[in-house]
Amino acid sequence: MAVIELSTQPFFSNKNKAFWYLHSLGWAGAVILRSASALANGQPLGFLIPLILSAVTGYSITLLLSVIYRAVIEKRPLITWGVTTISVFIGAAIFAYIDVWVLQILRPIAEEKAFVQLLLGALYVDGILIGAWTALYYAINFFVRAEEQQDEMIRLEAQATSAQLTMLRYQLNPHFLFNTLNSISTLVLLKQTVQANAMLSRLSSFLRYTLINQAEAKVTLAQEIETLKLYLDIEKMRFEERLRPSFEIEPLCTQALLPSLLLQPLVENAIKYAVTPKEEGAEISIKAVKLGGRLRIIVSDSGPGMTDHHEMKISSTGLGMANIRERLLQAYGENQRFEYYSGAGGGFEVLVELPYEEKKIEMQQNNIFANNEVSLEDISSIGGMDIMGEGTKA
Structure with missing residues (x-):
């Protein structure tokens, strides 16, 4: 009978792999939700094409943002949040412009006013997506860092406890040795x-x-x-x-x-x-x-x-x-x-x-008197x- 071994390795033990899993699943979920909403509102199946292209665009932009965030996450708060805010606005603007540009190619719009309205609407939706992705990115990273710090604290406490127990136990040896060697010395003097x-x-x-x-x-x-x-x-x-x-x-x-x-x-x-x-x-x-x-x-x-x-x-x-x-x-x-x-x-x-x-577990005990x-x-x-x-x- 085959035995299936279940891995107990923590999900975030490999942070790089965990990022790709969450990043891909997140954007796949966004596509599914937006597609379901569009179909429920009576949109034709052709409307799924700009949604998929939009998800690919957002996927790529947030990848670039992750590189920026990784570089500033350990900086001073003013630098971290300043760079993050600017990056969110720029990323959302690029995301919205590409979405409207793709939509215009698929469905040409002659009026400039309609283009601006579409751009503002896309900026609102895409800004929410980029902002939510950014918030999740920092929240998960801070959670992982807090877990790592807690694990490190537990490890250091265990080391301190072990060191203290070692010190306490080894205090006994010199004390006992002194008395025993003194007795041996007395026996030697008495021949x-x-x-x-x-x-x-x-x-x-x-x-x-x-x-x-x-x-x-x-x-x-x-x-x-x-x-x-x-x-x-x-x-x-x-x-x-x-x-x-x-x-x-x-x-x-x-x-x-x-x-x-x-x-x-x-x-x-x-x-x-x-x-x-x-x-x-x-x-x-x-x-x-x-x-x-x-x-x-x-x-x-x-x-x-x-x-x-x-x-x-x-x-x-x-x-x-x-x-x-x-x-x-x-x-x-x-x-x-x-x-x-x-x-x-x-x-x-x-x-x-x-x-x-x-x-x-019964183990063969070492015979200390061998x-x-x-x-x-x-x-x-x-x-x-x-x-x-x-x-x-x-």
């Missing part, structure tokens, strides 16, 4: 080369992920959790048993889409304010559920909660929470929810709620984490 090498290997896998995925791209929650586990693996080498993560992810949520590296700053914030200050460390919980058409993610910890110092850092214009809030606004506008608060029994909790978007010493099984075994919702803790 713990095995641990230092393992951390470098995990760091390379994490950075490979940030390079593979575009900064403004969205990834599945499963991919985000895998990367988050890799990050926690690196941090667990620093904090050991003091860092106790757990995951409770509904299976329905694994293919939900969200901005890449959205959760890493939340976990990093929990490590900084919950795990680091306490000698016994803290628990960090990541939960994800689907609520109707929404994806809700909650990152909580068992730390001291929202202290004054903690709140000041969160509300600052630096990284962390401010970064995430801005990324969510850029990606979803007001159709998102981002809240943080202290729990009833202490601790700190961050809630992120997004429109539920799912990957429509050709690396770290396997997904090794990463999944950190602290007994289970992506399918077991929620066991280290």
Whole structure:
């Protein structure tokens, strides 16, 4: 069975072709209307000859006018409209004179007074035709230019949004690198080369992920959790048993889409304010559920909660929470929810709620850990984490 592909290309994508279509159809329509009117008024069929010749004349004159209009349309308004007005009068006068001259050849008129009357009548009719054609020419051109400017504005806004998302996402990398390289340096100074090498290997896998995925791209929650586990693996080498993560992810949520590296700053914030200050460390919980058409993610910890110092850092214009809030606004506008608060029994909790978007086409996902010493099984075994919702803790 043959499939007919319908073109979705905009009509004015080729302005030259669109002009010829509209120009030809317009004058053909004028001939049809004038012919129908003449026949309805009892004119003989021979009257169609001067009408057709008149249409050919108008077609040719307006072609010349289009060249003039194209040359002045981008000039100052005074020049544009001054030249246009003069051109309309001259074009209408030539059009009318040729019409009457043709009519006189076909039907000779002896009286000069009758010739002048015919000329004035033709000037009125032809002036209306030329004026209407001119008005349509400018109206269509201004419409096309307005559409082009709007498309350009949308394109520039998209580029600005993409650039801002890229900037926000890449702010995370130097911040994370500083902490990780500092830890590696400490391990080297302590001559713990095995641990230092393992951390470098995990760091390379994490950075490979940030390079593979575009900064403004969205990834599945499963991919985000895998990367988050890799990050926690690196941090667990620093904090050991003091860092106790757990995951409770509904299976329905694994293919939900969200901005890449959205959760890493939340976990990093929990490590900084919950795990680091306490000698016994803290628990960090990541939960994800689907609520109707929404994806809700909650990152909580068992730390001291929202202290004054903690709140000041969160509300600052630096990284962390401010970064995430801005990324969510850029990606979803007001159709998102981002809240943080202290729990009833202490601790700190961050809630992120997004429109539920799912990957429509199943594609073979890139394995960001390929050709690396770290396997997904090794990463999944950190602290007994289970992506399918077991929620066991280290």
